[in-house]
Amino acid sequence: MGIGGLLPLLKEIQKPCHVKEWAGKRVAVDSYVWLHRGAYGCAEDLALGRPTVKYVNYAMHRVRMLKHFGVTPVMVFDGGLLPSKMGTEDEREKRRAEALAKGNAFRAEGKASLAREAFVKAVDVTPAMAYQLIKASLLNALRAEGIEYVVAPYEADPQLAYLEKSGFVDAVVTEDSDLLVFGCRNVLFKLDGEGNCVSISRDDFSKCREYNLAGWSDDEFRHMAILSGCDYLDSVVGLGLKTAHRLLRKYKKPEKVIQFVRLEGNLNVPRSYLDDFRRAELTFLHQHVFDPLTKSLTHLTPIPAGTTLEDLPFIGPLLAPDFALGVAQGDIDPITKERVVDLVPSSFAATNDTPKKFDANGSRAKAPKAGTPSGGTLLSFFSRQAGSPAVVNPVKAVKAQARVTLVGSAKENKPAVTQQEEPARASKFFGAGRGSKVELQKSSTAAIVPPVMHEPDHEALSDDFEAEAALRDIELGFDLPSEAAEIDEPEEAVEERRVSPAEPAPPTHRPALCGIQEQAPDVDGGSVQSEAGGIVVPVSPPPTSEALVETPSPERQKVAISASGQSDVGVSSPADSNVAQAGWPTPELDQSPGLLSSPITPRNGFSISPPPPIVKEEAAPAPAQTTAAPFVTLSSDPIILSSDTGSCAEQATPRPPKRSPRPPKQRKSPILSAKGKLKTAPSREARSKTVAVWEDTPGPRAASGESAPKTSASKRRKQTEVIVDDDEGVSEAVRSVAASWRAKFMLQTAVKSTPRLLAPVQPPTPASPTNASRQKGPRTVAPPGKHSSATASATRLPLSTLRANTSLKRSATTSAVDENCRPRGDEDLAPAKKRRTVSALDCTVDRSLIENDVVVSSSSSPVPITNPRLLAFRFTGTVRRE
């Protein structure tokens, strides 16, 4: 919902503009908006599950519009749901289901327009739809056109902000005023099909006369937004933007404002409001984002020293590196954790949606060969003309013999990976057809993506922490700890990372996001499946340094490309690919010197080749490659990314899909893992602070497992004031925020079933027997005996089992298990076997639920999350009462 009324408030500084003013620049696009608008036009098809690509065409039209005006779009998609939003998502889902039923009823009665109206309300933009826009098998899609994109681990908003903040892009296109709160400097709203938009610049805030924002930092602005009500916190009823602004100007700090409002007594301020406020602020600040540079998760802003991820449960669990990468590339559905379902198999697209009358290239208009799974003959209205620069780079055809290594495949990860069984990468939806799995080694180059997270510069990092924490002091009234926090994991684990040979060197070139790897098809002479290329996960530094084109901009190092064609790290399609686009005639492109000059040359007939597999550029330095290199398996249309590290032979034989691979030893974000080295950070004088701490006192409602409204959670708690006298105070205070949230959230969501997560995935296309046979069953609660112990889809676990298992989990995490969440009375129980299953059963889950015959399903949780407390969220997502 964004911040209600924020845009009108900023009316003064809204500047009508045109995207061409951003020619030569890179602009990140909140893709959800375009997908949603595009979906409007085909709501009925989507609601009824009929394959359609209209929304893709709509979005691509916009993409081409941007390119037409010389703007390089970077498409950003929403990822997984934040834990705190799962509840609202359930409600939405319910509403959509109702609308769908209504629509069907109207349709049956022949009331077409009423039906359509209902279907519009029933439509949801799903990751599968995002995938349609991304996937390469549609020529009319991002990969095929070399558009950079990234799927955020959670929300797109912080991801967009991060891209801008870190210099990947210069502005952000969105309709969501939240972006300003996340700290974006240049936001473009209301972009229409012609390129008109309204820009709001952070720098203009001071020019706001009606509402004086002069002298306001990002923090104050954010405080105002949160106070007035935001996605993460409902406002105090009766307190809107203007009041928040007025009071903040007067009292400066949100605590004071809240105090004043309470004293005034006109408005009802929930008891937990201050906690909630802090939590909302922490969510705005530290949400997970995908860093294209390190190809790993990080935070929008580094989390404050003295706190760990466990203190920020509301920002969602840290995803395992390879999983995060899969999500970022759009291949893994961040919600279902499954490989994304291809809604529109290419065969359909090729036969049903080709706008033939606009097809200027006769050769490409031909139907694909029979059986070609990804005919790729779908030409958009705007597809390139014959002779125009193709997206495929013939030069790269040469790179046929490179090694293939995947994320998480480095030697050091091997033990963990083998222990965790094979991640369920293969899919019946994607492995089907043609039965032509091709070892990628034979067809293309893959990149080595170092499995080890980038080790931050500790000195700089410590400065960051200092600055960051100092800010936090001011905002939240906390003090910094005098020393960095203790390491939360075994020392050897940290050590291992430190000495890892796979640690990437500090990048010298800013890689692009996920983009297309242009590559010539038919390495082996015309066979359809051989076209390589595909998504490149850019690596840095580029393997070769020759012919690098570097941006003159000091703060933004853009994509570098080598003339040899070997290191176009995630380069988006060449700027000259705009040439001859129907609908958007090629402008005289102002090729900014910082942008790429690509060696790509025109090529005809590329379109009949299937899409490229996921390929990763080879990185330097290469991680230890002493173990058998795993390989990417190329199936038909989409890509099967097998990230296991088993032997090739092992991989070639599909194993029963097992889930929830335990992530390697990287249980912490890079930031966190670096904390152990921050002990030398300058101490600061500790001051006493009063911190409100909420004490959990579970009430009768919890025991009954009854659904509790928001307020009841807070009623169950009593507030106590404690004096915090040292550095512990900071992390302790944050922890208390976390604990209160946990209590509230767990209660809310644990009792709510989440049918969405439990619902079986219905493939739009029948899977081939081959793949279906090794595909796991539906993710519903399944009859016993159908699952391996690893999947343990639905297990009724007696309390005793839970106790036994939770103790195991605790032994896995060395420390920092919050007392609030620690299982009680099970200290000495022996470890149990179902490690993952059980880890999910964190003690944060209300015991009464367990005792009330809650069915626990861990099967929909293949995400390797090692932190047991974070796993609790997954648990709540799959709990349902019978």
Next chain:
DNA sequence: CGCTAGTACTCAA
């Protein structure tokens, strides 16, 4: 005057 809640809208190139 500020705020809330309800309604309408997004496509169709």
Next chain:
DNA sequence: GTACTAGCG
């Protein structure tokens, strides 16, 4: 997600 507006305090 937005914008607009009637109605309420």
